[in-house]
Amino acid sequence: MNIVVLVKQVPDSGTERKLDPADNTVARATADNVINEMDEYAIEEALTLREAHGGEVTVLTVGPDTAKDAIRKALSMGADKAVHVSDPAMHGACAPQTSAVIAAALGQLEYDLVLCGAESTDGQVSVMPALLAERLGIPQLSGARKLTVEGSTARIERQTDGGYWELEAALPAIVSTWDTINEPRYPSFKGIMAAKKKPVEVRTLAELGLDPSTIGLGTATSQVLDFAGRPPKGEGVKVPDEGDGADKLVGYLVAQKIV
Amino acid sequence: MAEVLVPVELDPAGTGVRKTTLEALTLARVLGEPSAVVLGAPGTAASVRNVLAEYGAAKVYVAESPDIDDFLVAPKAEVLAQLVAGKSPAAVVIPSSAEGKEIAGRLAIKTGSGFLTDVTDVTADGTATQVAFAGSTIVHSTVTVGTPIYTVRGNSITPEPAPADAVEETVAVQVSEAAKATKVVQRVVEQKSDRPELTEASIVVSGGRGVASAENFSVIEGLADSLGAAVGASRAAVDSGFYPHSFQVGQTGKTVSPQLYIAVGISGAIQHRAGMQTSKTIVAVNKDPEAPIFELADFGVVGDLNTVVPAATEQITARKG
Numbered sequence: 368m369n370i371v372v373l374v375k376q377v378p379d380s381g382t383e384r385k386l387d388p389a390d391n392t393v394a395r396a397t398a399d400n401v402i403n404e405m406d407e408y409a410i411e412e413a414l415t416l417r418e419a420h421g422g423e424v425t426v427l428t429v430g431p432d433t434a435k436d437a438i439r440k441a442l443s444m445g446a447d448k449a450v451h452v453s454d455p456a457m458h459g460a461c462a463p464q465t466s467a468v469i470a471a472a473l474g475q476l477e478y479d480l481v482l483c484g485a486e487s488t489d490g491q492v493s494v495m496p497a498l499l500a501e502r503l504g505i506p507q508l509s510g511a512r513k514l515t516v517e518g519s520t521a522r523i524e525r526q527t528d529g530g531y532w533e534l535e536a537a538l539p540a541i542v543s544t545w546d547t548i549n550e551p552r553y554p555s556f557k558g559i560m561a562a563k564k565k566p567v568e569v570r571t572l573a574e575l576g577l578d579p580s581t582i583g584l585g586t587a588t589s590q591v592l593d594f595a596g597r598p599p600k601g602e603g604v605k606v607p608d609e610g611d612g613a614d615k616l617v618g619y620l621v622a623q624k625i626v
Numbered sequence: 627m628a629e630v631l632v633p634v635e636l637d638p639a640g641t642g643v644r645k646t647t648l649e650a651l652t653l654a655r656v657l658g659e660p661s662a663v664v665l666g667a668p669g670t671a672a673s674v675r676n677v678l679a680e681y682g683a684a685k686v687y688v689a690e691s692p693d694i695d696d697f698l699v700a701p702k703a704e705v706l707a708q709l710v711a712g713k714s715p716a717a718v719v720i721p722s723s724a725e726g727k728e729i730a731g732r733l734a735i736k737t738g739s740g741f742l743t744d745v746t747d748v749t750a751d752g753t754a755t756q757v758a759f760a761g762s763t764i765v766h767s768t769v770t771v772g773t774p775i776y777t778v779r780g781n782s783i784t785p786e787p788a789p790a791d792a793v794e795e796t797v798a799v800q801v802s803e804a805a806k807a808t809k810v811v812q813r814v815v816e817q818k819s820d821r822p823e824l825t826e827a828s829i830v831v832s833g834g835r836g837v838a839s840a841e842n843f844s845v846i847e848g849l850a851d852s853l854g855a856a857v858g859a860s861r862a863a864v865d866s867g868f869y870p871h872s873f874q875v876g877q878t879g880k881t882v883s884p885q886l887y888i889a890v891g892i893s894g895a896i897q898h899r900a901g902m903q904t905s906k907t908i909v910a911v912n913k914d915p916e917a918p919i920f921e922l923a924d925f926g927v928v929g930d931l932n933t934v935v936p937a938a939t940e941q942i943t944a945r946k947g
């Protein structure tokens with residue numbers, strides 16, 4: 368079974384993240400960039416499926432040059448090879464445009480299954496699987512906390528509020544994964560060394576058959592007009608519990624007319 | 627006035643609408659005249675028409691078919707795309723649930739439009755407000771191509787009634803084979819709860835690693851129940867097995883924006899803030915006076931949650947008598 372895992376590099380959510388005032392896009396060049404956390408679960412799931420069914424795991428990333436670090440991490444975990452779509456024209460692309468690029472890159476690969484994270488921490492859009500399913504005409508199995516593949520059928524448990532939906536579709540399909548699905552492995556020393564020799568193909572938009580003038584900030588389907596830091600909250604009150612913590616707490620809630 | 631399509635999000639029983647629908651109808655009125663779109667099993671529209679009328683739906687498009695519920699997302703996007711083509715609405719406004727965002731995405735591709743997710747506000751010219759990067763940045767954005775599609779972040783708009791006619795119009799539903807690719811085999815409810823839904827609740831009480839055990843989460847539940855609140859949890863609490871994952875608040879969990887958020891035994895890591903920073907009032911109980919959650923809190927008690935919280939619960943319950 369051949370699997371493509373979509374991996375995105377994002378600014379570390381534990382650091383202060385910024386938009387670039389020059390053009391209101393995510394400041395990626397100056398950020399502390401990491402692999403999108405949720406994508407590690409997708410990689411782990413792909414590796415587990417490969418162990419059971421054989422085949423190859425290909426990593427696909429659309430992003431600037433720095434994204435090669437995210438690819439390296441995925442290869443260190445055990446993926447076989449990678450495709451990196453990198454083109455300056457992509458700067459400022461919107462989600463529908465990025466989905467067109469990913470769809471074109473997938474068109475040059477052979478796959479039974481596409482795996483991706485359920486959400487990225489920079490945009491937190493959670494729509495890539497839906498966009499790709501729509502563009503590629505393949506089934507969408509999104510938000511999985513469990514995935515099983517039998518023959519040419521994939522089933523997931525789609526995580527919902529207070530439960531799950533059991534979904535079923537024929538391969539090839541796209542599946543997105545939550546952090547409840549597995550426990551991603553750490554790259555071993557051997558894995559890290561082996562990753563250095565694994566093939567990474569770099570592609571431009573033109574090499575995917577796309578017209579660079581149709582993708583990027585200038586033609587994006589949505590645009591950020593301006594941004595500002597959230598206004599700081601007024602200084603709060605902090606009181607010690609001197610045997611009267613509950614009185615103080617309830618007193619505050621009463622004053623706020625909550626109780 | 628221009629028409630704005632608002633696909634209705636039903637409650638899990640399928641017999642009423644979720645509060646998110648009323649929020650979407652309220653926001654849609656800024657952009658034009660809302661037309662609610664009921665997408666569901668046959669008979670759904672009859673049970674929700676009155677509330678849609680009360681919240682400003684001038685029209686109700688009734689798109690009912692078993693196919694809509696039996697397959698994931700795609701049939702709904704297909705029906706909406708037909709309506710966008712036929713009615714040329716000024717915009718489409720959708721509740722920002724997982725499914726709502728996926729409908730928005732598919733509809734955007736089908737109609738060649740742009741979309742903005744998790745908007746908290748919009749102006750008459752279509753400029754949307756969004757919150758980025760764990761709530762630290764406020765962004766104004768706009769759709770530049772096609773019919774603008776917005777998804778509305780829960781609890782960012784106060785639903786306001788505005789009685790309208792809710793004139794029904796039946797939509798012939800013809801779901802294509804392509805849209806039947808993902809079958810919904812069954813919908814399973816694992817945790818039945820009388821508490822309000824986390825993302826809709828006006829008060830949320832969350833517990834963190836400081837709660838120390840699954841059993842001790844009864845302290846959090848007790849306070850929540852005395853206030854009629856939903857229960858939430860930090861990732862550390864979820865990862866430690868104290869509380870189920872579906873209650874996780876934060877970057878990898880739910881985003882909540884209640885009137886009151888009470889953080890108990892939670893340090894206030896940036897990824898936790900991501901899910902609760904926009905709450906109107908924040909209260910914290912933590913024994914560490916240096917905990918970062920206090921930087922965010924309107925009111926904080928430095929103390930042991932095991933003494934402060936049960937005593938507060940008792941007092942609140944007594945007051946309600």
Ligand SMILES: Cc1cc2nc3c(=O)[nH]c(=O)nc-3n(C[C@H](O)[C@H](O)[C@H](O)COP(=O)(O)OP(=O)(O)OC[C@H]3O[C@@H](n4cnc5c(N)ncnc54)[C@H](O)[C@@H]3O)c2cc1C
Pocket residue numbers: 380381404833834835836837859860861862863874875876877878879880890891892893894895896897898901911912913914917929930931932
């Ligand atoms: C990519 C990524 C995504 C993440 N997503 C999320 C997310 O969605 N949600 C989330 O919450 N976290 C998330 N995290 C984790 C986050 O960084 C923190 O680790 C987590 O929020 C800590 O949870 P906590 O505050 O409960 O635990 P801790 O940080 O351990 O804090 C426990 C607090 O309880 C206090 N305490 C202990 N005992 C008592 C007592 N008896 N009485 C009163 N106070 C007491 C302590 O003083 C301490 O401040 C994410 C991390 C990463 C890297």
Ligand SMILES: Nc1ncnc2c1ncn2[C@@H]1O[C@H](COP(=O)(O)O)[C@@H](O)[C@H]1O
Pocket residue numbers: 373374375376403405406409427428429430465482483484485486487488490491492493494495496
């Ligand atoms: N530029 C990209 N390159 C590769 N994968 C991506 C990219 N953007 C999004 N994805 C994948 O889509 C998932 C959901 O992203 P999003 O819809 O942006 O929240 C991510 O977890 C990735 O697996």
